[in-house]
Amino acid sequence: MYNKVTIIPGLIIFVLLVTFPLWFNAFSTASTVPKVELPPGGEKQCVAPAAEMRASHMQMLNEWRDDVLRNGNRTTVTVEGKVYRKGLQMACMECHTNKEKFCDSCHEYASVTPYCWDCHLTPSLAASKKETH
C-alpha cells in the first residue's frame, strides 16, 4: 500500500467525522426522552392505558371534542368506576394539574405546538383569576 502513513489516519478522521452525530448524541443529554410528571394527586388510573394514551391521546381528544360539540353528546366516560367528563379542562387537567411539567415536556421534545391552550385554561391560569368574594 502506497502512502499508508497519510491514508490510514485520513480514513480514521473521515469515519469519525461522518459518525459525529451518532457518538455526540450517545454522550450528550440533549435527546433523552423527557420524564413526564405523574399526577401530583397520586391517581394511577387514566381513561386508557399509559401506552395508548401516550400514542393516541390526540385522536381521543379530537373524538371527545367532536362528540361534545358537534354531536351534542356530553355523556361521561366511566373507566373502572371512575367517572370522567369529556373535556381537556374537565377530565385531563383534573389529575394532570401541571401543564408545564406534563403536556409541555413531551410536546417540546417532539417539537409539536398544539393550539389547545389558546382557548383552554390550564389549572394554574384558571387559579390566577379566581372568585375572591
Added chain:
Amino acid sequence: MDKKRRKFLKVAGATALAGISAPAVVKLTSTPALASSGHGAVAEGQGNSDASHKQETPSGVRLGMVFDMRKFYGHPELMDKAINACNKAHNIPQIDSKKSEIKWIWRAPFNNVFPEHSAYHASESTENNDFMAVCNHCDEPPCVRVCPTKATFVLEKSGIVAMDYHRCIGCRFCMMGCPYGARSFNWFDPRPYIKEYNPEFPTRMRGVVEKCNFCGERLAKGLEPACVEALKEVGAITFGDLNDPDSEIAKILRENHTIQRKPALGTKPSVFYIV
C-alpha cells in the same frame, strides 16, 4: 338553388328567434308568482297552506326561552344580574368599546331590540326600560347558512345553534348573516379582559366569533342556563322544550301573547318575549 338558400335563411332566422325568446316565455308562463318577486315561492307556500298563519315547527326537542319583560320593568339590576351570571359562566371579557365588545346576553332599548315593532306612542314601560337580547337559536339560522366551514351549526338533538370554535376561521360572515347582532368577534386576545376565570369553561382566542350557546355545558350537568338560574326567584326567564306540550315554557306560550324579534325575516327565533 336560389330558392333553397332563401328558405334556409328563413328557417334559420325563425329558429334563432325562438331560441332567444324561449327562456323568457318559459319563465313568464310557468309560475307567475315567481316572476313578480324573488321570495314569492316562500310567502306563497306559507300563505296558501292555511289561513291561521300557523308556522310549521321542526319536531323533536327544540329548546327555547321566554323573557317575561313585565318582571324586568323598573328593575334593570335584574338584567345586569343575568348578564353577569353569563359573563362569569363563560369567561366573557369586559371590553369598553362598542366595536370590540363581546356580548352573549345584553340589554338594549325597545327600538333596538324590536325595530320592526312600532314604538309610536309607546307605553311608559316600553319607553323607559331596556329589553334583554340573546342569540335566538333560530330554526332557520342565517348564520349557519353562510358559515363556510360549518363552524356554526344546529344541534339536531336540541335545536341549539352551536359554535365549534376549533373550526371558526374568523371570516365574520355569520355576523353579517345574523339579523340580531347576537355574534361578537374577538379582535384581540380576550384573556386580559376577563375578570375571573371559570375553570370548567374555556376562553376564546383572537380571531373567532362567539355567541350564546344556551349553556349547553350546564344543561349536560342537569343545570339551567346561567341567566335563568340567576333570576330563578323572580321567574323572569323560562327555559325549556318548546315542543313538549307539558313543559312550563309551552304552558307560558299557550297562556300569554308573546312577540319575537324580527319575525318577518322568517328565521323562526326560539326566544320569546312577554311585553
